Amino acid sequence: MVHTLERLVVRHAFRLPAPAGPAGDGAAAARQFDVALMSVGFKLSAELFAALSSYDEKTVAELAARTLVSVRELVGDHVRHNTYFVDFPAHVPDTAAFWAECLVEALSDEAVRPTVLARLGDGVLDLLTLPAYGRYQHSYEELLAAHDELVASVGDRVTLLHLGGTLADEVTALYLALAGSRTPLGEEHLADLAVLARHRVHGPQPERIPVRENRAVINRARLRAGAGLLVDTVTDVLRLACALSGGDVGLREPTRFRAPSRPDRRALLAALDAVVAGNPAKLADVPPHREAWKRLGERLHPHEYPQWPHAADVFAVARGERKAPSLARRVEELLGEDDVSGAAELLAGVAPGALFRSLDRLLRTAAEGERREAVLTAAERAAPRVSGRVVLSVREHVQNRTGRGGPRRVFVNRRGGAWVTEDRRRPLPPAVRERLVALLDTETRRRLDVPERLLVDPAVLDVALPLSGRAASAGLGVLPRGSVSPVEGDLLRFFTYWKERSRTTDHDLSALVLDADYDAVTWLSYTSLTDVEGSHSGDLVQAPDGASEFIDLRLGLVRGDFIVPQVHVYGGEDFESVEESFFGFMLREADQGGRPFEPRTVRMKSDLRGPGRIALPLVFQRDDEGRWHARWLHLYLKGEPAENRVEENLVTFAVLVRGLVERTPLTVRHLTELMTRAGARTEAWDGRTLPEEPVTFIGLERPEGLPAGSRVITPENLRDLVPA
Template sequence: MSHRLESMVVRHTFRLPVPDGPAGEGGAAARQFDAALMSVGFKLSAGVLERLSGLSGETVRATAVRTLATVRELVGDHVRHNVYFIDFPANVPDTVDFWMRCITEALADDGAHDRTLAQLTAGVVDLLTLPGYGRYRHAFAEMLAAHEELIAAAGDRMTVLHPGGPLEDEVTALYLALAGSAAPLGEQALSDLGELAGHRVDGPQPGAIPVRENRAVVNRARLDAGADLLLDTVTDVLRLACALSDGDVTLAQPTRFRAFPRPVRRALLAGLDAVVAASPAKLADVAAHREPFKRLGERLHPHEYPRRPHAAEVFAVARGEREAPSLDSRVEEALGANDVTAAVRLLSAAPGKLFRALDRLLRACATQEQREAVVAAAEATAGQVAGRVLLSVREHLQNRRPEGGGERRVFVNRLGGAWVAADTRPPLPAAECGRLIAVLDAESARRLPDPGHLLIDPAVLDVALPLSGRATSAGLGVLPRGSLSPVDGELLRFFVHWKQTERNTDFDLSALMLDESYRTISWLSYTALTDVGGEHSGDITEAPEGASEFINLRLDAVRGTFIVPQVNIFSGEGFEEVEESFFGFMLRDGEQAGRPFEPRTVRMKSDLRGPGRVALPLAFLRGADGRWRAKWLHLHLRGTPGANRVEGNRVSVAVLLRGVVERDYLTVRHLADLMGRRAATVTRWDGATVPAGPVTYLGLERPEGLHPHSRVVTPGNLRDLIPA
């Protein structure tokens, strides 16, 4: 178990906990460890090398085996990446020529001849029936032998592993950071939090757990350990029941509650009873989740516990046997009567709801007096609103066009599902909108800590703040939705890998090229294996042992302004059903050959998890200066049950891309500017000179040599930047 926790710390922090072992002469083993790490794009810091050199060689080697397994999985090097065309990206044939070759081979195959001839006579040939199509035609070792070894280049990725403290201290710090996060966690991080919580039930706890999903998984661990539960609403109990049933703690998807043992039923009913007894008004929360509460009541049997009468009231409200008007219903009643002032008065008791409703309230105002009441209420209650809500409303207001309407809005749910609708909202009044933005900025600045010496890597300034649901996916080098990051390289190569669980599954990697007006220029896919500047590695149609597809692009030859890689599910299991699936991209210098997959050149690798049958991880934008940058999407389209292809969804993709590209996301730059107002010194990091004293560092990666008392914020803990 300690090895799993150590791996978790490395994945989340790029810190290597102090290995537990005897002193010795481990210098040679440490250098071998460092060399092995460099082959997959990682490196030990000077501090880690020095520490390992003082341990026994056996301890260092055991640490190396565990750490290498962790980082290889992070970068996607834990699986075999074969290609259909053995020489890829060289000698990729023309698509029609390749199909004709497959047909010719099928006609020469006794087992496929009659079937293929019949299809030719009918005028339509199903590629999947051709024996030479869609399956690897050579072994992995044969493919490796066909490629030269990668020659290292200055532009290769090198991720440094920094020295950590004792494992127990590192695990505690990681638990506190995840549990106390002000932003929602992704699926993998939430799972990690649940495991960490089980190990830290009796240890230090965060001062607050502001995200309700986080509280649910922590409560599950506390319930298993017999510790007191952290509950202050009836919905906390509902989320805990979902966690105990391995369901969706965000409540976005229905959960099938399992049959709970009696001790668990007693604990859940006791929690509900205590919450309602302390504040009967919280019964109003039941209406928002009436159906899940009814189904939970069927599992908890509250009638068997007459000592918990307040818990029974929860289910009476869910069944409609008792009235408990919710705040939302009373606000709707006031707005239905055009009484904005009354609605504001009601919402002032729930500042978070008030701030989320500011746009609607201002649009409903008929008089200046009502508009003044809305802004005054926001000014009076801003100090009681969660920092993430403040920033989310700030981003919303800065995207409200003064003229109003006439544009399309992109909606993204918690799971990354996306859709587009016309924006028919009238404009917001400019004066009140400006006052609200000033309130939001002032309150956010007040909560930010004094940074002292603020050291900023300019490359991080365009990284978006993780303000919503699954704004990122688990992986390496992944940034939140809306982020921009530079692309420095001449060869861009996408890859997808998947392994089916039970059914034959065909994922198709494609890339769509668009012009500055978001019109289609061309694409690369299994139906278009080559194009100016690019090649596809060939279609693989099943993955019982895992399969990979690649697209290679020479950026100086790409036509158009946008490159949109996508993964289409042609048939079989979905992204949530396959045993494993991930996407990523590599960057190489023009003369770097090497194998199709080279871990040192991987810049990003992210898990593919989400709804729908089409995944859009990110896009690439060519700027006015000719330089390319990545724009992070993390979106999914519903697609069709089968046969999804780039040709069929290019209009939807273009509309979604336009919505994301033209949206003004709130980035690290915003909070850096607010922090800079309080900083004693602000320095732009030049990539070389590290100040001698403690700093607050904002950057993409932690530099070596920072003072040990420095506060470091990188994409791995970007959520820590969001004020409480």
């Protein structure tokens, strides 16, 4: 368990908790630890190195062994990355020539010749019937022997590990940060919060838990520990019931409720009774989740507990035996009566957040005149009671409602699922947009925690604010959806790894090149192994022990303006069913050599755990000056049940990429400018000089040597920038 908690601290904060062990001379062990870390692109900070040197060697060695496991997993070096072509990227054959070679070899094999000939007789070359195709033809040791050592480069990634406090202090701090997050967490971070909550249920708690999904996870731990539940709506109880059954606490997917234990049943019914008894109007929250309540009622048997009559009312509403019109229904009734002002007033009074999320629709419905003024006035009155995340989300929405958009809209849901539809909305008038922008910026500035001195790494300014739960996947070097970061290097190499769980699974790595008009120039995949831009490492069609595929691109040779890497589920288990699946990219110089996978050159590695059967992690874009940038997508497309291929989805990819590239996200730059206007003394960090007094630092990585008492914001805790 110590390793699990240390791993969470390292992964979320890049801090190493101070070990519990005797004093001694651990300098030699610390140096060995540092060297081992550097081989995978990490390094001990000077403060951490000095601290570890004061422990005995055994303590440092044990800590090093645990930490190396954690950082190798972070970067994707915990598995063996083999390739089909042993000397990739050299000597990758032409696709047709390679297929012909596999066919000739198969026809010379008496055991498989009849099957191959039968398929050829049908006019089909079935690659999966060829023994030499899609299966490793050499061992991992033979792969290593075929490649020279990696030549060190100043461009190699170095990620510092910093000294933390005691393990208990670090775990408590991480629990408070995740539990009190002002923006929804991704599924991976929500699972980490569940682990931390079990250990900190009786310890310090955040002042507020604004995200309801977080509250559900914490309530599950509190219920197990016999602590009081944190519920103030009936939906809080429903989320807790979903958590107890291992279901979706976000209520986006149906949960198959298990029969709860008698103590859990009593706890859920007692909580429901208390909520409704305190405010019967909260029964209006039941209809939006009517079917889930019906299924839960079949498990809870509320009629067996007459001591909680108000809990029974919840299920009566769900069954339609008692009326409790939902807020959404009341709003729709008012809009049906053409009473836009009344709908705005209703929302402003009881659900200011819902009002803000409905502003675009209400303003378009109001058209102009007094009704539009009534909607804007209601928004101004309700603004102080709207969460900071919603204020910023609406601000991002408004700045993209310029009327200059194309005929299509791109939607991305909380889990990264994406789809495109025609945009039939009327544009918002410029005067309305300007008034909304002024309102939203004023409200945000009022809430910001404005530091006296702000030190900003310019590289972080174009990082998007994480306003949604799936804004980014878990991993190393991952930025929220919409973020833009520079790409420097001669060679760009993508990689994906998957390991099947229970049935044969084939994931395919591809890369699509688009021109400035979003038309396809070329692609690299198992159907196109080589082109001017680079090469593919070879198709693998099964992964009982794990499999890796790579794509090598020479950025100077790319003929288009966009590179769209993607991972397709060709057959078998999807991203959520496999035992493990991840994607990443490396940057290196042309003459560095090395193995296909070198952890020191990995700039980004993210888990692939999303809906659908096609993953689009990010897109690379060339600017007018010829420089490349990564723009983060974190998208999952539904795709086909089987045989997904890049060439079958060219139009879909182009439309999605265009819609997201041309959308302007709300970034760190927006908040730093508001802080500056509010009085912060803002300086751009030159990457070398550090202040002597405490500052608030915002950057991609925590620099070494910041004065004690400084507040540090990096992508790992970027959610802390979002005001309450």
